[in-house]
Amino acid sequence: MVHFVGAGPGAPDLITLRGAELLAKADVVIYAGSLVNPALLERCKPGCRIHNSAELTLEQVLSLMEEAERRGEDTVRLHTGDPCLYGAVREQMDALEQRGISFDDTPGVSSFCAAAAALKCEYTLPGVSQSLILARIGGRTPVPEQFSALAAHQTSMVLFLSAGMLEQVQRELLKGGYAPETPAALVYKASWPEEKTVRCTGGTLAQSGQSSGICRTALVLVGDFLRGEYTRSMLYHPGFTTGYREGQV
Numbered sequence: 001m002v003h004f005v006g007a008g009p010g011a012p013d014l015i016t017l018r019g020a021e022l023l024a025k026a027d028v029v030i031y032a033g034s035l036v037n038p039a040l041l042e043r044c045k046p047g048c049r050i051h052n053s054a055e056l057t058l059e060q061v062l063s064l065m066e067e068a069e070r071r072g073e074d075t076v077r078l079h080t081g082d083p084c085l086y087g088a089v090r091e092q093m094d095a096l097e098q099r100g101i102s103f104d105d106t107p108g109v110s111s112f113c114a115a116a117a118a119l120k121c122e123y124t125l126p127g128v129s130q131s132l133i134l135a136r137i138g139g140r141t142p143v144p145e146q147f148s149a150l151a152a153h154q155t156s157m158v159l160f161l162s163a164g165m166l167e168q169v170q171r172e173l174l175k176g177g178y179a180p181e182t183p184a185a186l187v188y189k190a191s192w193p194e195e196k197t198v199r200c201t202g203g204t205l206a207q208s209g210q211s212s213g214i215c216r217t218a219l220v221l222v223g224d225f226l227r228g229e230y231t232r233s234m235l236y237h238p239g240f241t242t243g244y245r246e247g248q249v
């Protein structure tokens, strides 16, 4: 059987308990070496065969999985963050289904959650933003959605895979309608020891990327949630009645 597992954003103790258990039992581990922290591999049992998928094609990954399956072994496919975001997992899952190989999926802490933790912020602030757009700018991988149209919502936004194109990001965000003074941030290697955060604005993203040297393994955050103003939540307001608590007048 193949287990897709979210490795979390980097810190080796941010994998889930289930993910760690699967990793400890696996006969074969195929990990996304460009971003998964190799410290996680210390959890593998002796004799576990470990492959770095950064050096492999989809076909090679699949044949490793097929070989393990023939031997009646368990494979862990370890993806960074949560596999459901930019993980190229769907094509693997469909190919496994075609081959009659069963698989399951264990979620992980995505880097956009670790970035919020690094900045001690909340994407959904009452009176400011109740939506979060997860996106990327088009590069070698084309983006079917019109990026500036996403920006037009001016809600909280997190951009993956875009830190190397900050000039373009800045241009498109402003074209979409964010004011140049909208707060923004770059979060490099959230949860790793070398984590770095840079606060800036929509209009200074490119310049901040240049002066900080951040151009990869980073997320771009933009939106008024990074400001200090918001209204307090109804949920914990003394006057608000919920299914669990009677409001006081």
Ligand code: SAH
Pocket: 009, 010, 035, 079, 080, 081, 082, 083, 084, 085, 086, 087, 109, 110, 111, 112, 114, 115, 159, 160, 161, 162, 163, 187, 188, 189, 190, 191, 192, 216, 217, 218, 219
């Ligand atoms: N599935 C992953 C995303 C993979 S795409 C997840 O859920 O997080 C790879 C991109 O994710 C990187 O280019 C970078 O933009 C972002 N990323 C992954 N780990 C990161 C981290 N620890 N800190 C900041 N960005 C990270």
